[in-house]
Amino acid sequence: MGPVPTQWRGACDNHNDSTFNCNRKLIGARYFNKGCLAFLASINISRPSSLIDSPRDFSGHGTHTLSTGAGRFVPSANCLGYGNGTAKGGAPNARVAAYKVCWPPIHSPGCFGSDILAAFDQAIHDRVHVLTVSLSGGNANYFDDGIAIGAFHAVKNGITVVCAAGNSGPAYGSLSNTAPWIITVGASTIDREIQTDVLVANTNIRIKGQSYSTSKLPGKKYYPLIISTDAKSANASAQNATNCLINSLDPVKVKGKIVVCKWGWSSAIENGEVVRDAGGVGLVVANGPYSGHFIFVEPNVIPATHVSYKDGITLLNYINSTRSPMGNITAPQTTLGVKPSPVMAAFSSRGPNKYNEEILKPDIVAPGVNILAAISEAGNPIGIDIGNKRILFYFETGTSMACPHIAGIAGLLRAMHPDWSPAAIRSAIMTSATVKDNEHLPIRDANLTNATPFDYGSGHVRPNHAMNPGLVYDLSPADYLNFVCALGYNSSQLAMFTKPHLCPDTPINIENLNYPSIAVPKLLNKAKITRRVKNVGTIGTYTVRVEEPRGVSVRVRPTKIKFKNWVKKRSLRLC
Known part of the structure; x- marks a missing residue:
């Protein structure tokens, strides 16, 4: 599919048709905003100009995830020349339907449950096979969770629903989309990096990092290094200076120097703008202890790099122990075969499932860091001045990016095995996963300690192995309803959720739900x-x-x- 065009080509309701140019009703891009408009009316807020009745993607999030799931083969895909190669989505010959449900936030998050449910209803009507939902949801009461309700009805109609686990890690119990009929996806790293290093003058210190920029420092010249707190402006707090926030740095102290900031409350792009406006020539963003070894690539307005917590300590120790610390930041370059890989992304939400501990979540992890995919041309995704360059592809990071990887695989499995249920597809993906990295060692977390099933679920996805799992753990919609009965929901509550369902006289043991993973909480x-x-x-x-x-x-x-x-x-x- 490549860069998503402004005008979508639709896919036909009849999935046996071999061309988009069919005479039947087309599925393309739709938008759902009645819930959002009703909310605005209820609080007497006039409709903002940014809320346009259009399915067009003005943020890029939907385009990026959709092309990851089903993008066609595109040669020479890259972002500002980095990560260049042939790009494709997980199911490159799939027909796609886009359902826009999120809008600019106004006094509330911009994704309303009623709009989400309307999109699920439309997807069921359109007879899609797989839904990729890169939205956070989660509620102990599934009947108050629009994603859980919509996903159940989709699964009941044979649709596989794949959802992002959320970006609230590494705190345990932080994941969302925990319903057992959903495939919940966490994020891990890939073995490609956009590498930029810090070179320290008159030493053998070379600190590896990641970032990219449209500008570069001369290769043989060194510049003074300064810690951001040592460049604090008179009226700024130490915390703001630590994180290089707006108006926190003194231009007199920063001019002509490379500034070392701590990654925190703002993006590296914003940090770079602050350093540039103060007269700095370069930026090093160092992780805090919670982010550890985890680094993701961001563009910048000045030469910059993002380094791990351990390497950041090394650099700070050098600066503090040297009278005139000097350094350089190397030009970015794409590197492949990075080890160890995959590593759990620090932000990826973790289990245990705080709503139902008997259901181990996440189910699976997939690539979700530095993912290169198509981006909408409706805005500037990078957020910095890039002149007349056209950005068709962009690096994004999040469980939102991991989610469509699994959806693409689910689409391929659905094409290969049209008789498989959504539960069978999930089982094949989960039971064929691996818990080892490319060094044949256990998958590690951002601090390079061994990760656990609460981090990665069944492990990291292996698409080719999922084709022939041999055995699957299957489940029917009735099994899920019996699960809900066991949680204590009564017939009246079930009637709000689905058609009348008679709960068993003796509730099932939730631990015996025929899930591909097993959790025994007590x-x-x-x-x-x-x-x-x-x-x-x-x-x-x-x-x-x-x-x-x-x-x-x-x-x-x-x-x-x-x-x-x-x-x-x-x-x-x-x-």
């Missing part, structure tokens, strides 16, 4: 867990292999399952 002495597996592969025998969590003994019965022509499903019991 393990005292022992627990018995049951799962049902469905054979979607060849006839044969499967042997159980267990890697026990530390301090826990696990037994599975039976230890072998044999499938014949007439046998499709079998049960397993874990003790």
Whole structure:
């Protein structure tokens, strides 16, 4: 699909049609804003000029995620020359439908539940196969959560729904979109970086970082280095100077120098503008302890780089121990094969699932850092003066970017296995994931300590392995309703959610919901867990292999399952 055009070409309702030029009703781009307009009317706020009745993407977020999920092959895709190569989405031949539900925030977040639900209804009517939803949602009461409600009805109609886990990490219990009928996606790094290094004069110190800019420092010249707090303006607080916020730096102290700031309350772009306006020639943004090793690339108005917490300490120690600290920032270059990779993104929201601990979330992680994808031409995504350059692709970071990676894979699986349910597709993706990085070591978090299932769920996605999972853990809409019954919802509440459903006389044990992962939140002495597996592969025998969590003994019965022509499903019991 490449750069998303201003005028969308639609896809036909009849998915067997081989061309966009069909005579049936077209699916293209739609917008939903009645909920937003109703809210404005309720608080007597006149409609702002920025709220335009159009599905056009003025922020770039929707274009970026959609092209990640289903972009066509585009040669020489790059952002200002960096990351150059052939780009494509996860399912490059998929037809796409865009549903705009978010608007400029006015006294409230700009995505209203009624508009989200209207878009879900339209998607069901349009008979889409996969929905990628890069929006945060989450409520202990699923009936008050527009995303959870809409996703349930979509899944009931055979649509796989993939949602972002959220960007509130690394705090535990911070994830959203926790409903078990949703595929919840966290974010990890990739093995490509836009590398810019700090060179320290008269030493062997070379600190690796990431950033890119339209300007460069001369390669053989060194400039004075100064810590931002040492350049604090008279009326600024120490905290504002630490983070290089507006009007926090003294131009007399900054002029002609490279300033070292702490990454905090603003973006590196804003930090660069502050340093530039104060007369600085370069910027180093250093992580705090929570961000650790995690770095993502941002554009800048001056030569700049973003470095890890450990490397930032090294640089600060050098500056504080040297009478005349000098340094340079190298020109950006695209590097591949970065190790270790993947690493959990520091911002990626973590489990456990604070609403239902028995359902392990996130389900899966996928690339969500420095993702190059198409961007809307309706605005300047970089937010800085780039002259007459046209930005068709842009690096973005977030679980919003990870989400469409999984959606694209789900689309491919749906095309390969049209008889698979949304639960079977999720199972194939989860059970084929890996918990190892490209150094064959356990996936690590931003501090390079071993990550856990509360960070990555089942692990990092492996698309090719998901094609043939052998066995899947399947679930039906009735199973999800029985799960909701077990949470204590009554018939009246269920009637608000779906058609009448008769709850079992004895509520199910939530831990026995046939989910591809298992979580036992209150393990005292022992627990018995049951799962049902469905054979979607060849006839044969499967042997159980267990890697026990530390301090826990696990037994599975039976230890072998044999499938014949007439046998499709079998049960397993874990003790």
